[in-house]
Amino acid sequence: MYTEKIELKDLDKTDPEYRDLLGRVLAIQADCEIGGPHLYVEKMLPAAPTKLDQLIVARTAAEEIDHFRKVARVAGDMGVDVSFVLSQPNEKRFVDAFRGLITTWEDNAVFGFLIDRVGRYQLEEFSDCSYLPLQRILPDIVTEELGHIEYGYNKTCELLSKGDEQRERVQRAIDYWYVRALDMFGHSGSKRAERYIFWGLKRRANEQAREDYIREVNPILTSMGIRIPDPIKGRRFI
């Protein structure tokens, strides 16, 4: 197991596999950060239910763009150009959940509640990681992601309180996003994940992080009176 802590100036001395995996994970993280605004800005900025919600959509997008900027900077400094993801069509995003378009307020709320929570898990994988420039950008990004999750949760609760028809619409959004959230953790038993862990770039195996997520989110769903979706049906990565 790799126990070194690496600064940018020492990166040339590291194993090529380390640099490859680091470049790859930064490109995926950058894609996920900018993938959010590409999902919801077009339809939700004009259609959010109140002017304050419209402004919060804009603020959330600004924060995600800033997260992209920080990740792109870490990647760029080590010679990896991730700017191509700025123009990446949604259907070509690295992660399934970011392909498509959010067109309803229920989806927007549930996306924040469930998918930004996976984002927090992904970021927490890097806490205390071996690459110090990545570790340094994390605290502010995680704090802002927590705000997105809380906003998504609050908006979901607000929608649930608006009667049976609305509750059913929220349930449909949960059914859609829950399996995508679980898929975001990737294949169980992934060999690549093992290498990330070996190099100190991640902490948990995919299946462990997914289990932790389920243990966190299922009780919240139950407390909201939501049926927990089938965790297998519709999954691509088991």
Place this chain on the structure above:
Amino acid sequence: MPERAPNTERLDEHLLEIVHALHGAVRQGVSHTDDAKITDRVIEDCKKLLDVIMAGNE
């Protein structure tokens, strides 16, 4: 020391400028939620700024 990717600093500065402009606009909008004229203008400004990002790095 690895060689920095071309345009790293320029992209960083460009995005930071947009992020600051968005936050400034949102702050102004949030402090005037009782004035529909101002919030509408601010939301339009946000849309224009976000359109730049949505257009990608063309």
